[in-house]
């Protein structure tokens with residue numbers, strides 16, 4: 640089997656590439672290296688191409704016969720999407736349409752798509768399952784929901800088989816130390832915390848402590864990046880036996896507030912983490928926690944890192960000695 644990984648030089652994509660290659664699948668990475676890293680591509684060839692340049696996509700898809708595509712490319716900062724919506728719709732919707740067009744032209748009929756908890760908006764119940772209404776509150780989430788709708792239409796019109804995996808908060812790193820999270824600029828809580836402990840950045844901020852939550856800070860469902868990677872492998876198997884457009888929520892089913900993550904990180908590092916409370920970040924929902932019962936039942940997905948400490952430990956190991 641041969642799979643094209645669009646965005647495979649990025650954080651989550653690189654972990655998927657490693658897992659698939661370990662399963663004997665031939666992986667090729669397509670990436671424009673806008674936020675990804677050449678050094679993260681270690682288990683297959685890298686082709687530099689851009690989803691916003693259809694000619695470059697056609698070149699990649701005509702050079703090999705791929706059985707499936709996995710699509711990780713996106714602009715994905717919630718706050719930035721609010722101030723630069725055109726950039727987000729162009730990158731996430733137009734970019735995906737270009738990829739889908741090229742796949743259709745070259746008869747590739749299976750896609751795994753990186754969707755997000757941000758498609759739901761502010762939750763109406765404690766655990767968000769796939770029946771929960773989708774009312775995204777920022778352009779990032781809206782752009783991902785638009786792609787999910789496009790995939791449903793593509794299933795009907797062109798028999799495209801697809802799986803949209805709605806990751807909740809990806810975190811952690813591969814225990815090998817070869818790959819991990821490295822975003823520039825870094826906006827995510829966990830890397831910011833560790834970089835602050837290591838003295839690589841100053842002024843860690845807790846973005847809002849007046850949310851309607853148990854301690855006033857936002858609650859998120861952190862899920863290990865290798866558990867997400869495993870869901871991609873299982874999505875490939877699912878598409879072999881199922882038609883249509885599948886959608887699965889991926890999280891651990893437990894939420895941690897920003898303050899709780901800080902306390903757990905102090906345990907893991909054995910150090911005190913200094914922070915100050917700042918204003919809320921635009922576009923942040925108060926609580927996002929997944930029910931992943933459907934993924935467990937239909938994909939056979941079983942996270943190996945159900946607790947926050949295990950996730951934080953692998954992230955801490957990476958940040959102390961990052962390979963890139």
Ligand SMILES: NC(=O)c1ccc[n+]([C@@H]2O[C@H](COP(=O)([O-])OP(=O)(O)OC[C@H]3O[C@@H](n4cnc5c(N)ncnc54)[C@H](O)[C@@H]3O)[C@@H](O)[C@H]2O)c1
Nearest residue numbers: 646648649650651671673674675689690712713715753809
């Ligand atoms: N990190 C999370 O917590 C999280 C949560 C939910 C969903 N997601 C989604 O998962 C996906 C991967 O996230 P990540 O954190 O690994 O991001 P990332 O920025 O590390 O990886 C994205 C990769 O895509 C590449 N890319 C971007 N635009 C491209 C284009 N036009 N053409 C070619 N390559 C392009 C980048 O260079 C990068 O290598 C994204 O779609 C994101 O929206 C991430």
Ligand SMILES: O=c1ccn([C@@H]2O[C@H](COP(=O)(O)OP(=O)(O)O[C@H]3O[C@H](CO)[C@@H](O)[C@H](O)[C@H]3O)[C@@H](O)[C@H]2O)c(=O)[nH]1
Nearest residue numbers: 715755756757807808826827828831844845846857897923
């Ligand atoms: O320096 C920081 C960074 C973040 N936060 C807060 O920590 C929480 C988590 O933030 P972050 O790590 O930036 O993740 P999210 O904004 O929740 O977004 C991630 O998780 C979403 C799904 O839940 C995905 O859609 C996004 O792509 C992914 O970046 C939020 O409440 C932030 O306000 C801080 O307090 N200080």
